[in-house]
């Protein structure tokens with residue numbers, strides 16, 4: 001391939017460039033793809049280099065994005081585009097699309113999705129997280145109990161600082177299902193430590209089925225909850241999602257559809 005490149009792009013300094021090019025990159029595969037259109041357009045060597053560099057940058061960005069998506073640990077792939085806004089008319093679609101622009105992360109703001117089970121809180125939290133990954137932010141997804149356990153394990157193994165450093169590296173952390181299970185005192189304290197660490201440094205998305213007034217039930221301590229809410233509700237978008245469970249509604253509709261067909265036949 002070296003000879004082929006040198007032949008095609010003869011000129012001063014070309015040999016050196018090609019040497020460097022082939023030495024430092026993994027371009028052989030792209031070369032075949034890139035060389036053809038360049039040759040057809042009869043581009044200069046600089047043009048060819050520019051084309052290759054653009055390809056490399058695009059590929060690196062794609063890989064970095066895939067890495068961020070993987071590192072985030074999302075349990076499933078959910079996107080805003082797959083969300084049926086008609087099913088939840090009380091939800092302001094424009095507001096969600098705006099949040100999808102990820103500005104809340106650069107502003108160090110948070111989001112709380114509040115509503116009963118099945119209305120799509122986790123769906124939107126994941127979807128916003130994935131948008132953030134695509135925009136270059138580092139994200140982490142945890143369930144509330146999973147996060148409390150991770151803290152407890154790190155404390156036991158004396159890796160707490162390591163965990164805190166890892167948390168610090170994330171631009172956005174999603175804490176899913178806060179309130180589904182009451183936390184023991186240790187877990188509540190660990191989560192309180194986590195929320196304090198994130199305060200004004202890392203953006204948070206929290207999903208919960210419990211209104212703030214019932215949060216003492218989760219943390220088992222009025223004062224601890226008060227201090228936590230004070231931190232969490234500072235610069236936060238509260239998105240109330242009131243409605244019927246999406247799946248339940250869907251299966252009801254299917255059943256009704258089934259009944260209608262039966263009556264007809």
Ligand code: ADP
Pocket residue numbers: 078082083084085087088115116117118119120121122123124207246247
């Ligand atoms: P929650 O976290 O509020 O309990 P989920 O986000 O887990 O609810 O939603 C349960 C399931 O229903 C998921 O598979 C989710 O993708 C789907 N779902 C919920 N609401 C919608 C919606 N409005 N449009 C499309 N899918 C939805």
Ligand code: MG
Pocket residue numbers: 118121122123176177207
């Ligand atoms: Mg959920």
